Amino acid sequence: MTTFPVSENAEWVSVLSYTTALTAPFAIQAALKLNVFEILNRHGQLSAQQIIDLLPRPCTNPHAPALLDRLLHHLSSKSPTFPCPLLTASLSPTSSVILYSLLPPSQYFLKDANGVSVGECVSQQVLHFLDTFRHLDAVILDGGDGFQKEFGHHISHHIAEHTPKLVAAMASMTAVLMPQLLDAYDGFADVGTLVDVGGCTGYTLIHILDKYPDLKGINFDQPQIVTSGAIHPRLTHVGGNMLEAIPQADAVFMMVNI
Template identity: 35%
Template sequence: MAQSVNGVSHEDDASIGIMRAMHVCQPFSLPFVVKALIKLGVPDILVEAGLDVELTATEIASRIVTPHGKAADPGNLDRQLRLLASHNLLQASENSENHERKYALSLAGGLQYFASNSGRSLAPMLMLSTAPLTVLPYQFLHETVLDPSVEPAVHALGMKSWEHAQKHPEELGNLLNRAMTGCSALLIPMLLEKYTGFEGLGSIVDVGGGNGESLALILSKYPHLRGINFDQPHVVAKGLQVTGMEHVGGSFLESCPQGDAVFMKWILHDWNDEECVCILKNVYQALPPDGKLVNMDVVLPEVVDPSLKTQSGFKFDVMMMTHFQGKERSLSQFRKIAADAGFKRVEIVAAVADQTLLEFHKS
């Protein structure tokens, strides 16, 4: 007879352990089902129906545009939708009359953020994450333990991920840009609802700002600001044309344009500590005595827990290890590299989803 502690037997523990292990053995089903549904236009169909509006797989399948006029199969569609419902990406309810499930979007679900007809879409990010050349470097993740200088992406692709994306613009480069733009369009407005630290400033520099999407969103709320979008020359050459925004080409490893404040999104996690200190020193020099850096990144917890936010942060950290030899950081780790660059204090000022805004202050 199995021993029981607090009503849970060792056999139950073993069963849970086996199920967790089996869950790890199916890592691709969920993201590739979402990818398949994006290709079929299912998130768009559900968004058009509206939040909390229930549709059966048959009803959804009837709205899928198929080649040669062949009808989509509701049976296989239901098998894919029920997986998403089991992960709370969708709501599912059973129909007692014909046993055909009904599915609906909910605010807490998340499938609506993969709709392609919205500028605020994670669909490009999902497509990028599941691209064959993105997945391949993970085959060499074990090499980072045997030798921390190994970069799995270089091992698999022969070059760094950024270089590979530039050499394959149609396959990866454009997808990467759309992924970054989609994430910015989704997250920046949500953060601007919580963060008011751009008020009272005269100018802001977006370091590593890409085409200027994030800065454009900031300027739309604070049109009095003079904005400088700073990135590599070939990147800013294709930058957005927005009133109040100037594009400047250069390298943040060498210098940074001056401004009352500097904004960075998902920059520091691409680099190791020494490179981050170099970047932060350049930012420090570009700021006035009372200036600040507003940095958007994942902030890892100091203690491991099973929350969705923590799991997401640790997954991003492994992705950084695989593709960029970078890492996500805890608050204490951010404070260490900030202090090494001369900043006096680092404070958390806002957070949304798995993203956190940090202010780095010179005084």
């Protein structure tokens, strides 16, 4: 029998990190559900017990402060599976209690003026798409796609069934990306009409229209999605299939979330 020596070298640590690689999105998801980022943003440096006392719903578990402390410690620790800590931890000057506060990357998990954050995208990806990867070996050997194998239907059917949740996920990415894009890119200045292919409810186009007052926008997506489209005086919603035809416009915009 072949034996492998156990050591604390970089390779061994990297291999071990694969066993906990999924903890980051689930830890973030739990913190979002517990409103941790919003509470720390509102109240500043707090202990786990203080956060428990400020939670939006009552807590009946006597071990909750200790369990939350472990979660917060994970969010404040840098590791191969969590390379970008979201919180900072420090010992209270008057007791042995650990206090937590937000680090700059955590701003992306705070809700903007429209009530969305990138946290929605993290949560929905975990809930809806993570299990599709369990079929990767079958996809390689037998063909097809992991989504069909996991859920038993095409992704378009799943989108129709979970439109509100997926719309929130798309809006969360838009809230973060569009302000940065519009600060760096001015290519829409000479466009008369812009069509956003796969524009969901039009939230992305509204960012562009607000910057360019003479621009008109066409939001193009599946019919069941555009029926709940956002309202804007220069925005038109059109439902259809982009593989068949797209509305005519001076320019086409498409944002792909990977």
